[in-house]
Amino acid sequence: CQRYLAWKGNDTAVVVPFVTDVHSFTAEIDETDGFADSKRHIRILRRAGEVFGADATADLGDIGLDCMGVYTEPSSAEHQATRIASQQALYADFTRPHLAVVGNHDHGAATNKITNAQFGDFFNNPGFVRSKDLVTGPNRDYGYYDVPGKNARLFFLNTTDTVAGNGYGISDAQVEFLRMHPAELRD
Numbered sequence: 001c002q003r004y005l006a007w008k009g010n011d012t013a014v015v016v017p018f019v020t021d022v023h024s025f026t027a028e029i030d031e032t033d034g035f036a037d038s039k040r041h042i043r044i045l046r047r048a049g050e051v052f053g054a055d056a057t058a059d060l061g062d063i064g065l066d067c068m069g070v071y072t073e074p075s076s077a078e079h080q081a082t083r084i085a086s087q088q089a090l091y092a093d094f095t096r097p098h099l100a101v102v103g104n105h106d107h108g109a110a111t112n113k114i115t116n117a118q119f120g121d122f123f124n125n126p127g128f129v130r131s132k133d134l135v136t137g138p139n140r141d142y143g144y145y146d147v148p149g150k151n152a153r154l155f156f157l158n159t160t161d162t163v164a165g166n167g168y169g170i171s172d173a174q175v176e177f178l179r180m181h182p183a184e185l186r187d
Helices: 002-009 038-051 077-091 116-123 172-183
Strands: 057-059 068-072 098-100 134-136 143-145 154-155
Touching: 038 057, 038 077, 077 116, 154 172
Parallel strands: 057 098
Antiparallel strands: 134 143, 143 154
16 A cells, blocks of 8 residues: 555555456355355455545456356256345445446356346446446446546446347447547536
8 A cells, every 4th residue: 555655655646456256156255264155255355445545446247146166057046046145245335436347257047037227237237336427328337427526437347248148249339329428528
């Protein structure tokens, strides 16, 4: 923290610590395992947000909702529900705005699909995000957050949203959203 503060000096900075590719396939939170289960690293993210006075935190996707224990074992509906509840519990005590991005391991198993709208409801709903300054698309799977007092807009997109359904790409609706919203900031 001291190195960051020395580097920053009196300048204004936008700070957004993030985690990505957690890939935790264990459904429950095991409080005895230390940090062996990668989803527990979310606690480090929360602390980084606090220590650095972050403007927001983010989870950049690939939570791991599609598998149980290993990549080859698809998640059951019960496992998936418990995994979602664990993820929500890990973020429940965050006090800063938080943005969640959909990853290709976040749509569930073939028999238990999670739609973009469900993901948005689980992780980008107004109560979970903790900010009135969040604007999203209709499914809350993409959007932007205006950082109060810093003249900064943070965009997040769903790169798994394609017509082809291959799990990689940005829809035309998102491209239009991205094109429209910076334009409104111009003088």
